[in-house]
Amino acid sequence: xxxxxxxxxxxxxxxxxxxxxxxxxxxxxxxxxxxxxxxxxxxxxxxxxxxxxxxxxxxxxxxxxxxxxxxxxxxxxxxxxxxxxxxxxxxxxxxxxxxxxxxxxxxxxxxxxxxxxxxxxxxxxxxxxxxxxxxxxxxxxxxxxxxxxxxxxxxxxxxxxxxxxxxxxxxxxxxxxxxxxxxxxxxxxxxxxxxxxxxxxxxxxxxxxxxxxxxxxxxxxxxxxxxxxxxxxxxxxxxxxxxxxxxxxxxxxxxxxxxxxxxxxxxxxxxxxxxxxxxxxxxxxxxxxxxxxxxxxxxxxxxxxxxxxxxxxxxxxxxxxxxxxxxxxxxxxxxxxxxxxxxxxxxxxxxxxxxxxxxxxxxxxxxxxxxxxxxxxxxxxxxxxxxxxxxxxxxxxxxxxxxxxxxxxxxxxxxxxxxxxxxxxxxxxxxxxxxxxxxxxxxxxxxxxxxx
Ligand code: ATP
Numbered sequence: 037x038x039x040x041x042x043x044x045x046x047x048x049x050x051x052x053x054x055x056x057x058x059x060x061x062x063x064x065x066x067x068x069x070x071x072x073x074x075x076x077x078x079x080x081x082x083x084x085x086x087x088x089x090x091x092x093x094x095x096x097x098x099x100x101x102x103x104x105x106x107x108x109x110x111x112x113x114x115x116x117x118x119x120x121x122x123x124x125x126x127x128x129x130x131x132x133x134x135x136x137x138x139x140x141x142x143x144x145x146x147x148x149x150x151x152x153x154x155x156x157x158x159x160x161x162x163x164x165x166x167x168x169x170x171x172x173x174x175x176x177x178x179x180x181x182x183x184x185x186x187x188x189x190x191x192x193x194x195x196x197x198x199x200x201x202x203x204x205x206x207x208x209x210x211x212x213x214x215x216x217x218x219x220x221x222x223x224x225x226x227x228x229x230x231x232x233x234x235x236x237x238x239x240x241x242x243x244x245x246x247x248x249x250x251x252x253x254x255x256x257x258x259x260x261x262x263x264x265x266x267x268x269x270x271x272x273x274x275x276x277x278x279x280x281x282x283x284x285x286x287x288x289x290x291x292x293x294x295x296x297x298x299x300x301x302x303x304x305x306x307x308x309x310x311x312x313x314x315x316x317x318x319x320x321x322x323x324x325x326x327x328x329x330x331x332x333x334x335x336x337x338x339x340x341x342x343x344x345x346x347x348x349x350x351x352x353x354x355x356x357x358x359x360x361x362x363x364x365x366x367x368x369x370x371x372x373x374x375x376x377x378x379x380x381x382x383x384x385x386x387x388x389x390x391x392x393x394x395x396x397x398x399x400x401x402x403x404x405x406x407x408x409x410x411x412x413x414x415x416x417x418x419x420x421x422x423x424x425x426x427x428x429x430x431x432x433x434x435x436x437x438x439x440x441x442x443x444x445x446x447x448x449x450x451x452x453x454x455x456x457x458x459x460x461x462x463x464x465x466x467x468x469x470x471x472x473x474x475x476x477x478x479x480x481x482x483x484x485x486x487x488x
Contacts, residue, residue, distance in 0.1 A: 040269060041354050043295040049357060050224065052381075056440055058082065058353070058391075059225065071221035071228050073346075078440055081391035081421060083232075083349045087211050089388055090234045090343070093259055095209045101236070102200055104210045106188025109169070112179050114187050117318035118311060120164060123282045124183060126219055127158035139219045163216045165229075181215035186340060188212075189237040190311040193323055204325060204336055205248065207238035211345065223296055225346040232345035239336035241327070242309065246286070248339045249306045253288045256302055256341045260290065260348070264386035265355045269293040270301075283310040290343075292351040301351055302343035309335035356385040356441060383441030384464060387484055390441040393420040394480060397433050399449040401426050409448040412458060412473055416446070419477050420484075438463060444480060462488045 041049070053059040057076035061068040075083055095103045115121050127140040133153030140158040143149055165181040168174075182188070189208045196208055211234045221227045240248045253272065261267055275287040287305040291298045312335045316323040324333040362380035387393065394416050398409035409426070416422045423442070425433050430447070437445050447459040457470045460480070465488055471479055 040293050041295045041357060045357070046224070046295050049354060052357075052439065053079070053353075071218075072230060073225050073228065078391040079349075082353065082385070082389060083345060085389045085391070086349050086352065087232075087234065087345055089263060090259075090345075090348075091209070091211065094207075094234075094236055094341075100202075100206045101209055101238075102196060102202065102206070104189055104192060104196065104208050105212065106185070106192060106210060108182050108213060108215075109179055110182060110187060110191070113318055114191060114315075115164065115180055117314040118187050118190075119282050119314070120180075120183060121162070124164060125160040125162045128161035128219055129155040129158050131155055137219055142220060161217075161219060163218065165215045165217050182213075183216050184214050184342070185210045185212045185233050185235045186237060186342065187311070189235070190315055190323075191319075193239075193312060193315075194321065197325070204327070205238065205240040205244070207236050207339075209234070209236045211235075223294065223299070225350050226294065226299060228346065231347075233342060234345055234348075235342045236340065237307075238339040238341075239325070240339060242334065242337045245306050245308070245337035245339060249286060249288075249304065252339050252341050253290075253304050256304060256343070257290055260292075260301065260351070263352065263389060264384065265292065265351060269355055271298065273298075281305065283307045292347075292355075294351070294354065299347070301347050302341060304339065304341045307338040307340050309337055311338065312336065352385060352389055353383070356383045358382050358384060380435065380438060382438040382463065385441035385443075387443040387487070390443050391421065392423045392437070392440060392442045393484065394422045394444045394446060395433070395437045395442045396422060396424050396446050396448065397430060397437075398426050399430055399447060402450075404453060405448055405450070408452055412446060412448055412476070415473070416476065416480070420480065434461070444483070446476065464488070 056078055058079035060074045060076050062072035062074050063069045091103070095101045128137055129140045129143065130137050131148035131151060131153040134148060134151045136148065136150050138149065143155070146155055147153065148155055164183050166178055167181065168177045169179045170177055189210055196202065211232065213230060214233045215230050218227055218229050221229055238248060238252065257270065257272065260270055269292060271291050273289045273291055275289070280287055285306040285308050287303055289300045290302045292301050312323045323335065325336050326333050360380045360382060362378060396409055396413040396416060398405040413422060413424045425436065434445060443463045445461045447461070449459065452458055456473050458473060458476065459468050460471055461468045467488060
Protein backbone atom coordinates (compact mmCIF):
# COMPACT_ATOMS: atom_id res chain seq x y z
CA UNK A 37 0.00 0.00 0.00
CA UNK A 38 1.30 3.50 -0.73
CA UNK A 39 2.13 5.36 2.46
CA UNK A 40 0.74 8.67 1.32
CA UNK A 41 -1.63 9.54 -1.44
CA UNK A 42 0.27 11.65 -3.98
CA UNK A 43 -1.20 15.03 -4.82
CA UNK A 44 -1.59 13.87 -8.41
CA UNK A 45 -4.16 11.33 -7.21
CA UNK A 46 -6.47 14.04 -5.84
CA UNK A 47 -8.06 14.26 -9.30
CA UNK A 48 -8.90 10.56 -9.14
CA UNK A 49 -10.46 11.03 -5.71
CA UNK A 50 -12.47 14.02 -6.90
CA UNK A 51 -13.78 12.16 -9.89
CA UNK A 52 -14.51 8.99 -7.89
CA UNK A 53 -16.29 11.10 -5.27
CA UNK A 54 -18.55 12.59 -7.89
CA UNK A 55 -19.04 9.48 -10.03
CA UNK A 56 -20.04 7.26 -7.12
CA UNK A 57 -22.04 9.87 -5.19
CA UNK A 58 -19.79 10.77 -2.28
CA UNK A 59 -19.36 14.51 -2.77
CA UNK A 60 -20.83 16.93 -5.29
CA UNK A 61 -20.14 20.58 -5.84
CA UNK A 62 -22.87 22.66 -4.26
CA UNK A 63 -25.33 24.38 -6.65
CA UNK A 64 -23.49 22.77 -9.53
CA UNK A 65 -26.19 23.43 -12.13
CA UNK A 66 -25.70 27.14 -11.49
CA UNK A 67 -21.96 26.91 -11.94
CA UNK A 68 -21.31 25.97 -8.31
CA UNK A 69 -20.70 28.08 -5.24
CA UNK A 70 -17.02 28.38 -4.45
CA UNK A 71 -15.68 25.91 -1.89
CA UNK A 72 -19.07 24.55 -0.86
CA UNK A 73 -19.85 20.88 -1.19
CA UNK A 74 -22.82 18.54 -0.89
CA UNK A 75 -22.59 14.98 0.35
CA UNK A 76 -24.23 12.51 -2.03
CA UNK A 77 -25.97 9.21 -1.22
CA UNK A 78 -22.75 7.43 -0.22
CA UNK A 79 -21.04 10.48 1.27
CA UNK A 80 -23.90 11.13 3.65
CA UNK A 81 -23.68 7.54 4.93
CA UNK A 82 -19.92 7.81 5.41
CA UNK A 83 -20.22 11.11 7.23
CA UNK A 84 -23.05 9.82 9.45
CA UNK A 85 -20.91 6.81 10.34
CA UNK A 86 -18.01 9.08 11.30
CA UNK A 87 -20.32 11.10 13.56
CA UNK A 88 -21.87 7.95 15.00
CA UNK A 89 -18.43 6.48 15.80
CA UNK A 90 -17.42 9.74 17.49
CA UNK A 91 -20.65 9.99 19.48
CA UNK A 92 -20.35 6.41 20.63
CA UNK A 93 -16.72 6.80 21.63
CA UNK A 94 -16.91 10.15 23.44
CA UNK A 95 -20.52 10.29 24.68
CA UNK A 96 -22.34 6.95 24.95
CA UNK A 97 -19.44 4.75 26.00
CA UNK A 98 -18.29 7.06 28.78
CA UNK A 99 -19.81 7.59 32.22
CA UNK A 100 -18.25 11.04 32.47
CA UNK A 101 -19.87 12.49 29.33
CA UNK A 102 -23.32 13.66 28.21
CA UNK A 103 -24.53 15.08 24.90
CA UNK A 104 -26.14 18.32 23.76
CA UNK A 105 -27.61 19.81 20.58
CA UNK A 106 -27.74 23.58 20.91
CA UNK A 107 -29.03 26.14 18.39
CA UNK A 108 -26.85 27.67 15.68
CA UNK A 109 -28.30 31.12 16.36
CA UNK A 110 -27.34 32.53 19.74
CA UNK A 111 -27.69 35.78 21.65
CA UNK A 112 -25.21 38.32 20.19
CA UNK A 113 -23.73 38.94 23.63
CA UNK A 114 -22.41 35.36 23.59
CA UNK A 115 -19.85 36.36 20.97
CA UNK A 116 -18.81 39.45 22.88
CA UNK A 117 -18.25 37.38 26.00
CA UNK A 118 -16.41 34.64 24.12
CA UNK A 119 -14.03 37.17 22.58
CA UNK A 120 -15.03 36.35 19.01
CA UNK A 121 -16.25 39.85 18.16
CA UNK A 122 -12.91 41.25 19.19
CA UNK A 123 -10.48 38.48 18.35
CA UNK A 124 -11.87 36.08 15.79
CA UNK A 125 -10.17 37.55 12.78
CA UNK A 126 -7.46 36.78 10.29
CA UNK A 127 -5.02 39.31 8.86
CA UNK A 128 -6.17 40.13 5.34
CA UNK A 129 -4.14 41.66 2.50
CA UNK A 130 -5.47 42.69 -0.89
CA UNK A 131 -3.63 42.89 -4.21
CA UNK A 132 -3.74 46.43 -5.56
CA UNK A 133 -3.80 45.14 -9.16
CA UNK A 134 -6.07 42.09 -9.32
CA UNK A 135 -7.91 42.77 -6.00
CA UNK A 136 -7.63 39.17 -4.88
CA UNK A 137 -7.51 38.75 -1.11
CA UNK A 138 -5.20 36.53 0.91
CA UNK A 139 -4.39 35.73 4.51
CA UNK A 140 -1.18 37.63 5.10
CA UNK A 141 0.23 34.74 7.14
CA UNK A 142 -0.25 32.47 4.12
CA UNK A 143 1.56 34.58 1.49
CA UNK A 144 5.27 34.18 1.42
CA UNK A 145 6.40 37.46 -0.17
CA UNK A 146 5.08 41.00 -0.26
CA UNK A 147 3.82 40.42 -3.77
CA UNK A 148 0.53 38.89 -4.94
CA UNK A 149 0.94 35.13 -5.47
CA UNK A 150 -1.39 35.34 -8.52
CA UNK A 151 -0.16 38.38 -10.47
CA UNK A 152 2.87 39.65 -8.54
CA UNK A 153 1.02 42.93 -7.89
CA UNK A 154 1.64 44.98 -4.77
CA UNK A 155 -0.22 43.95 -1.61
CA UNK A 156 -1.99 46.31 0.80
CA UNK A 157 -1.15 46.52 4.49
CA UNK A 158 -2.75 43.73 6.53
CA UNK A 159 -6.02 44.55 8.26
CA UNK A 160 -8.07 42.33 10.52
CA UNK A 161 -11.05 40.62 8.95
CA UNK A 162 -13.63 39.10 11.29
CA UNK A 163 -14.53 35.58 10.20
CA UNK A 164 -18.04 35.47 11.66
CA UNK A 165 -21.00 35.48 9.26
CA UNK A 166 -23.47 38.20 10.15
CA UNK A 167 -27.17 38.14 9.42
CA UNK A 168 -30.36 39.80 10.67
CA UNK A 169 -32.98 38.37 12.98
CA UNK A 170 -36.59 39.21 12.18
CA UNK A 171 -38.02 41.27 9.32
CA UNK A 172 -35.99 44.44 9.87
CA UNK A 173 -32.47 44.77 8.56
CA UNK A 174 -30.98 47.24 10.98
CA UNK A 175 -28.22 47.43 13.54
CA UNK A 176 -29.38 45.99 16.78
CA UNK A 177 -31.04 43.10 14.93
CA UNK A 178 -27.72 41.66 13.85
CA UNK A 179 -26.81 38.15 14.88
CA UNK A 180 -24.07 35.72 13.91
CA UNK A 181 -24.00 32.20 12.56
CA UNK A 182 -21.95 30.41 15.21
CA UNK A 183 -18.27 29.99 14.30
CA UNK A 184 -17.90 27.09 16.76
CA UNK A 185 -20.34 24.85 18.60
CA UNK A 186 -18.46 25.23 21.91
CA UNK A 187 -20.30 28.33 23.14
CA UNK A 188 -23.64 26.49 23.08
CA UNK A 189 -22.10 24.15 25.63
CA UNK A 190 -20.73 26.86 27.93
CA UNK A 191 -23.98 28.79 28.11
CA UNK A 192 -25.80 25.57 29.02
CA UNK A 193 -23.34 24.64 31.77
CA UNK A 194 -25.76 25.28 34.63
CA UNK A 195 -28.67 23.64 32.83
CA UNK A 196 -26.71 20.45 32.29
CA UNK A 197 -25.29 20.34 35.83
CA UNK A 198 -28.74 20.86 37.30
CA UNK A 199 -30.42 18.35 35.02
CA UNK A 200 -27.85 15.57 35.31
CA UNK A 201 -26.22 16.18 38.71
CA UNK A 202 -22.87 15.41 37.11
CA UNK A 203 -19.81 15.87 39.29
CA UNK A 204 -16.41 17.02 38.07
CA UNK A 205 -14.66 15.80 36.06
CA UNK A 206 -17.31 15.50 33.36
CA UNK A 207 -17.85 16.72 29.84
CA UNK A 208 -20.49 17.70 27.29
CA UNK A 209 -20.24 16.63 23.65
CA UNK A 210 -21.94 18.16 20.66
CA UNK A 211 -21.92 17.78 16.89
CA UNK A 212 -23.18 20.56 14.67
CA UNK A 213 -22.67 23.07 11.92
CA UNK A 214 -20.33 26.02 12.25
CA UNK A 215 -19.69 28.87 9.85
CA UNK A 216 -16.56 30.90 9.17
CA UNK A 217 -16.12 33.41 6.40
CA UNK A 218 -12.68 32.01 5.54
CA UNK A 219 -10.51 34.26 3.38
CA UNK A 220 -8.91 31.40 1.52
CA UNK A 221 -11.07 28.27 1.59
CA UNK A 222 -9.91 25.32 -0.49
CA UNK A 223 -8.40 21.87 -0.75
CA UNK A 224 -11.75 20.21 -1.39
CA UNK A 225 -13.70 19.81 1.88
CA UNK A 226 -10.67 20.60 4.06
CA UNK A 227 -11.40 24.31 4.44
CA UNK A 228 -14.92 25.51 3.72
CA UNK A 229 -17.10 28.30 5.00
CA UNK A 230 -19.82 25.98 6.26
CA UNK A 231 -18.71 22.83 8.05
CA UNK A 232 -19.52 20.52 10.92
CA UNK A 233 -17.67 20.22 14.19
CA UNK A 234 -17.58 17.49 16.83
CA UNK A 235 -16.65 19.13 20.10
CA UNK A 236 -16.20 18.17 23.71
CA UNK A 237 -15.94 20.62 26.58
CA UNK A 238 -14.54 18.64 29.48
CA UNK A 239 -14.80 20.37 32.87
CA UNK A 240 -12.14 19.59 35.45
CA UNK A 241 -10.87 20.83 38.78
CA UNK A 242 -8.18 23.52 38.28
CA UNK A 243 -4.80 21.91 38.83
CA UNK A 244 -5.83 18.68 37.12
CA UNK A 245 -6.15 20.39 33.74
CA UNK A 246 -2.70 19.52 32.40
CA UNK A 247 -3.12 15.84 33.13
CA UNK A 248 -6.57 15.82 31.50
CA UNK A 249 -5.23 17.62 28.44
CA UNK A 250 -2.75 14.80 27.86
CA UNK A 251 -5.36 12.12 28.48
CA UNK A 252 -7.64 13.65 25.87
CA UNK A 253 -4.81 14.09 23.38
CA UNK A 254 -4.03 10.36 23.64
CA UNK A 255 -7.67 9.28 23.51
CA UNK A 256 -8.44 11.35 20.46
CA UNK A 257 -5.26 10.38 18.60
CA UNK A 258 -5.99 6.69 19.12
CA UNK A 259 -9.57 7.15 17.89
CA UNK A 260 -8.34 8.03 14.40
CA UNK A 261 -5.97 5.04 14.46
CA UNK A 262 -8.68 2.67 15.71
CA UNK A 263 -10.83 3.62 12.74
CA UNK A 264 -8.18 2.86 10.20
CA UNK A 265 -5.93 5.88 9.65
CA UNK A 266 -2.32 4.73 9.39
CA UNK A 267 -0.30 5.93 12.34
CA UNK A 268 2.50 7.20 10.10
CA UNK A 269 0.04 9.57 8.44
CA UNK A 270 -0.87 11.20 11.75
CA UNK A 271 1.17 13.44 14.00
CA UNK A 272 0.77 15.66 17.03
CA UNK A 273 1.86 19.26 16.91
CA UNK A 274 2.00 21.49 19.94
CA UNK A 275 1.15 25.17 19.38
CA UNK A 276 3.92 27.69 19.83
CA UNK A 277 3.06 30.24 22.54
CA UNK A 278 2.52 33.01 19.97
CA UNK A 279 0.11 30.83 18.02
CA UNK A 280 -2.26 30.03 20.89
CA UNK A 281 -5.86 31.23 20.59
CA UNK A 282 -6.90 34.06 22.93
CA UNK A 283 -8.52 31.60 25.37
CA UNK A 284 -5.88 28.86 25.37
CA UNK A 285 -3.11 27.99 27.81
CA UNK A 286 -1.84 25.03 25.79
CA UNK A 287 -2.99 23.31 22.58
CA UNK A 288 -2.09 20.22 20.57
CA UNK A 289 -3.24 19.65 17.01
CA UNK A 290 -3.74 16.19 15.58
CA UNK A 291 -2.59 16.51 11.99
CA UNK A 292 -3.04 14.27 8.97
CA UNK A 293 -0.64 13.97 6.08
CA UNK A 294 -2.98 15.21 3.32
CA UNK A 295 -1.74 14.93 -0.28
CA UNK A 296 -0.90 18.67 -0.13
CA UNK A 297 0.90 18.45 3.23
CA UNK A 298 0.18 18.18 6.95
CA UNK A 299 -3.18 19.68 7.98
CA UNK A 300 -5.13 19.91 11.23
CA UNK A 301 -7.88 17.37 11.89
CA UNK A 302 -8.55 18.30 15.48
CA UNK A 303 -7.28 20.72 18.10
CA UNK A 304 -7.19 19.82 21.78
CA UNK A 305 -6.99 22.97 23.84
CA UNK A 306 -6.72 23.84 27.50
CA UNK A 307 -9.26 26.68 27.56
CA UNK A 308 -8.73 27.25 31.31
CA UNK A 309 -11.74 28.92 32.98
CA UNK A 310 -11.79 31.66 30.35
CA UNK A 311 -15.26 30.96 28.90
CA UNK A 312 -17.22 30.26 32.09
CA UNK A 313 -15.65 33.27 33.78
CA UNK A 314 -16.49 35.56 30.85
CA UNK A 315 -20.09 34.33 30.54
CA UNK A 316 -20.48 34.77 34.29
CA UNK A 317 -19.29 38.35 33.90
CA UNK A 318 -21.32 39.21 30.78
CA UNK A 319 -24.59 37.48 31.71
CA UNK A 320 -24.58 38.10 35.46
CA UNK A 321 -25.45 34.42 35.96
CA UNK A 322 -23.22 32.54 38.43
CA UNK A 323 -21.39 29.85 36.54
CA UNK A 324 -19.16 28.48 39.26
CA UNK A 325 -19.28 24.88 40.39
CA UNK A 326 -19.81 23.80 44.01
CA UNK A 327 -17.33 21.12 44.98
CA UNK A 328 -19.03 19.06 47.69
CA UNK A 329 -15.78 17.49 48.84
CA UNK A 330 -13.79 20.67 49.37
CA UNK A 331 -16.89 22.82 50.02
CA UNK A 332 -15.54 25.41 47.59
CA UNK A 333 -17.11 27.32 44.71
CA UNK A 334 -14.84 27.69 41.70
CA UNK A 335 -14.79 27.99 37.92
CA UNK A 336 -13.86 24.61 36.43
CA UNK A 337 -11.07 24.48 33.87
CA UNK A 338 -11.97 23.19 30.43
CA UNK A 339 -10.23 20.78 28.09
CA UNK A 340 -11.62 21.02 24.58
CA UNK A 341 -11.06 18.36 21.92
CA UNK A 342 -12.51 20.04 18.82
CA UNK A 343 -12.55 18.16 15.54
CA UNK A 344 -14.01 18.74 12.10
CA UNK A 345 -16.47 16.18 10.75
CA UNK A 346 -15.67 17.05 7.15
CA UNK A 347 -11.91 16.92 7.64
CA UNK A 348 -12.11 13.61 9.48
CA UNK A 349 -14.38 12.18 6.78
CA UNK A 350 -11.97 13.35 4.08
CA UNK A 351 -8.96 11.89 5.91
CA UNK A 352 -10.68 8.51 6.38
CA UNK A 353 -11.64 8.50 2.71
CA UNK A 354 -8.17 9.50 1.43
CA UNK A 355 -6.27 7.16 3.72
CA UNK A 356 -8.36 4.19 2.67
CA UNK A 357 -7.90 4.64 -1.09
CA UNK A 358 -5.71 2.06 -2.78
CA UNK A 359 -4.90 0.61 -6.16
CA UNK A 360 -3.82 -3.00 -6.07
CA UNK A 361 -2.75 -5.50 -8.72
CA UNK A 362 -5.82 -7.46 -9.73
CA UNK A 363 -4.80 -11.08 -10.33
CA UNK A 364 -7.75 -13.00 -11.82
CA UNK A 365 -7.53 -15.74 -9.19
CA UNK A 366 -8.18 -13.25 -6.41
CA UNK A 367 -11.04 -11.57 -8.15
CA UNK A 368 -14.12 -13.37 -6.96
CA UNK A 369 -15.86 -16.38 -8.39
CA UNK A 370 -15.41 -17.40 -12.02
CA UNK A 371 -17.95 -16.39 -14.61
CA UNK A 372 -16.74 -12.87 -15.18
CA UNK A 373 -16.74 -12.47 -18.94
CA UNK A 374 -15.17 -9.00 -18.82
CA UNK A 375 -11.65 -8.15 -19.86
CA UNK A 376 -9.50 -8.11 -16.71
CA UNK A 377 -8.40 -4.83 -15.28
CA UNK A 378 -4.80 -4.77 -14.19
CA UNK A 379 -5.62 -2.60 -11.21
CA UNK A 380 -8.17 -3.13 -8.47
CA UNK A 381 -9.31 0.17 -7.02
CA UNK A 382 -10.29 -0.54 -3.44
CA UNK A 383 -11.21 1.61 -0.51
CA UNK A 384 -10.15 0.02 2.77
CA UNK A 385 -12.54 2.15 4.81
CA UNK A 386 -12.96 0.77 8.31
CA UNK A 387 -15.92 -1.62 8.34
CA UNK A 388 -17.78 0.64 10.77
CA UNK A 389 -17.36 3.68 8.53
CA UNK A 390 -18.02 2.15 5.11
CA UNK A 391 -21.19 3.63 3.61
CA UNK A 392 -22.48 0.22 2.56
CA UNK A 393 -21.76 -2.67 4.93
CA UNK A 394 -23.04 -5.60 2.90
CA UNK A 395 -23.80 -6.04 -0.79
CA UNK A 396 -26.05 -8.84 -1.94
CA UNK A 397 -25.09 -10.00 -5.42
CA UNK A 398 -26.98 -12.72 -7.26
CA UNK A 399 -24.51 -14.52 -9.53
CA UNK A 400 -26.58 -13.46 -12.53
CA UNK A 401 -29.98 -11.98 -13.28
CA UNK A 402 -31.44 -15.44 -13.59
CA UNK A 403 -35.07 -15.50 -12.49
CA UNK A 404 -34.47 -18.61 -10.39
CA UNK A 405 -31.87 -16.78 -8.31
CA UNK A 406 -33.66 -13.49 -7.80
CA UNK A 407 -36.33 -14.48 -5.23
CA UNK A 408 -33.70 -16.02 -2.92
CA UNK A 409 -31.34 -13.09 -3.43
CA UNK A 410 -34.15 -10.64 -2.55
CA UNK A 411 -34.97 -12.69 0.52
CA UNK A 412 -31.33 -12.52 1.68
CA UNK A 413 -31.34 -8.77 0.98
CA UNK A 414 -34.53 -8.22 3.01
CA UNK A 415 -33.06 -10.22 5.86
CA UNK A 416 -29.75 -8.35 5.97
CA UNK A 417 -31.10 -4.84 5.54
CA UNK A 418 -32.86 -5.17 8.90
CA UNK A 419 -29.44 -5.18 10.59
CA UNK A 420 -26.99 -3.59 8.13
CA UNK A 421 -26.80 -0.89 5.53
CA UNK A 422 -27.24 -3.24 2.60
CA UNK A 423 -27.18 -2.79 -1.16
CA UNK A 424 -28.67 -5.08 -3.78
CA UNK A 425 -26.93 -5.13 -7.14
CA UNK A 426 -27.73 -7.39 -10.05
CA UNK A 427 -26.67 -5.14 -12.94
CA UNK A 428 -23.79 -6.29 -15.17
CA UNK A 429 -21.28 -9.08 -14.61
CA UNK A 430 -20.45 -10.34 -11.12
CA UNK A 431 -16.81 -9.26 -11.52
CA UNK A 432 -17.82 -5.70 -12.27
CA UNK A 433 -20.17 -5.66 -9.33
CA UNK A 434 -17.39 -6.80 -6.99
CA UNK A 435 -15.23 -3.97 -8.31
CA UNK A 436 -17.98 -1.42 -7.80
CA UNK A 437 -18.31 -2.52 -4.18
CA UNK A 438 -14.52 -2.53 -3.67
CA UNK A 439 -14.28 1.01 -4.99
CA UNK A 440 -16.80 2.30 -2.43
CA UNK A 441 -15.29 0.22 0.37
CA UNK A 442 -18.07 -2.33 1.04
CA UNK A 443 -16.50 -4.77 3.52
CA UNK A 444 -18.71 -7.79 2.77
CA UNK A 445 -20.21 -9.14 -0.45
CA UNK A 446 -22.74 -11.95 -0.26
CA UNK A 447 -23.19 -13.97 -3.46
CA UNK A 448 -26.25 -16.04 -4.18
CA UNK A 449 -25.60 -18.81 -6.74
CA UNK A 450 -27.36 -21.89 -8.04
CA UNK A 451 -26.05 -24.07 -5.22
CA UNK A 452 -27.76 -21.70 -2.78
CA UNK A 453 -31.10 -22.94 -4.08
CA UNK A 454 -30.21 -26.47 -2.97
CA UNK A 455 -28.20 -25.96 0.22
CA UNK A 456 -29.47 -22.55 1.45
CA UNK A 457 -25.87 -21.36 1.76
CA UNK A 458 -24.27 -18.23 0.31
CA UNK A 459 -20.68 -17.13 -0.32
CA UNK A 460 -19.41 -14.25 1.81
CA UNK A 461 -16.31 -12.43 0.60
CA UNK A 462 -14.17 -10.19 2.77
CA UNK A 463 -12.96 -7.05 0.94
CA UNK A 464 -9.49 -6.88 2.46
CA UNK A 465 -8.38 -10.49 2.69
CA UNK A 466 -10.47 -11.64 -0.30
CA UNK A 467 -11.21 -14.63 1.88
CA UNK A 468 -14.42 -16.41 0.88
CA UNK A 469 -16.56 -18.60 3.05
CA UNK A 470 -19.85 -20.47 2.55
CA UNK A 471 -22.41 -19.82 5.24
CA UNK A 472 -26.01 -20.88 5.85
CA UNK A 473 -28.43 -18.00 5.23
CA UNK A 474 -29.84 -18.58 8.71
CA UNK A 475 -26.48 -17.76 10.32
CA UNK A 476 -25.58 -14.77 8.15
CA UNK A 477 -26.81 -11.98 10.42
CA UNK A 478 -25.07 -13.30 13.53
CA UNK A 479 -21.80 -14.03 11.76
CA UNK A 480 -21.71 -10.64 10.02
CA UNK A 481 -22.55 -8.85 13.25
CA UNK A 482 -19.62 -10.60 14.88
CA UNK A 483 -17.27 -9.78 11.95
CA UNK A 484 -18.39 -6.18 12.06
CA UNK A 485 -17.51 -5.97 15.73
CA UNK A 486 -14.26 -7.93 15.70
CA UNK A 487 -13.04 -8.03 12.10
CA UNK A 488 -12.51 -11.13 9.98
P1 ATP B 1 -7.34 26.13 10.88
O1 ATP B 1 -6.06 26.52 11.59
O2 ATP B 1 -7.17 24.99 9.91
O3 ATP B 1 -8.11 27.29 10.34
P2 ATP B 1 -8.56 26.23 13.43
O4 ATP B 1 -7.38 25.99 14.32
O5 ATP B 1 -9.08 27.60 13.23
O6 ATP B 1 -8.29 25.52 12.01
P3 ATP B 1 -10.40 25.25 15.33
O7 ATP B 1 -10.94 26.58 15.65
O8 ATP B 1 -9.51 24.57 16.30
O9 ATP B 1 -9.72 25.28 13.89
O10 ATP B 1 -11.64 24.31 14.97
C1 ATP B 1 -11.70 22.97 15.33
C2 ATP B 1 -11.83 22.05 14.13
O11 ATP B 1 -12.86 22.47 13.25
C3 ATP B 1 -10.58 22.02 13.26
O12 ATP B 1 -9.63 21.12 13.78
C4 ATP B 1 -11.13 21.54 11.94
O13 ATP B 1 -11.22 20.12 11.92
C5 ATP B 1 -12.52 22.12 11.92
N1 ATP B 1 -12.52 23.33 11.08
C6 ATP B 1 -12.15 24.58 11.45
N2 ATP B 1 -12.28 25.43 10.42
C7 ATP B 1 -12.73 24.69 9.38
C8 ATP B 1 -13.08 25.01 8.03
N3 ATP B 1 -13.00 26.24 7.56
N4 ATP B 1 -13.51 24.00 7.22
C9 ATP B 1 -13.62 22.74 7.69
N5 ATP B 1 -13.32 22.39 8.95
C10 ATP B 1 -12.89 23.35 9.79
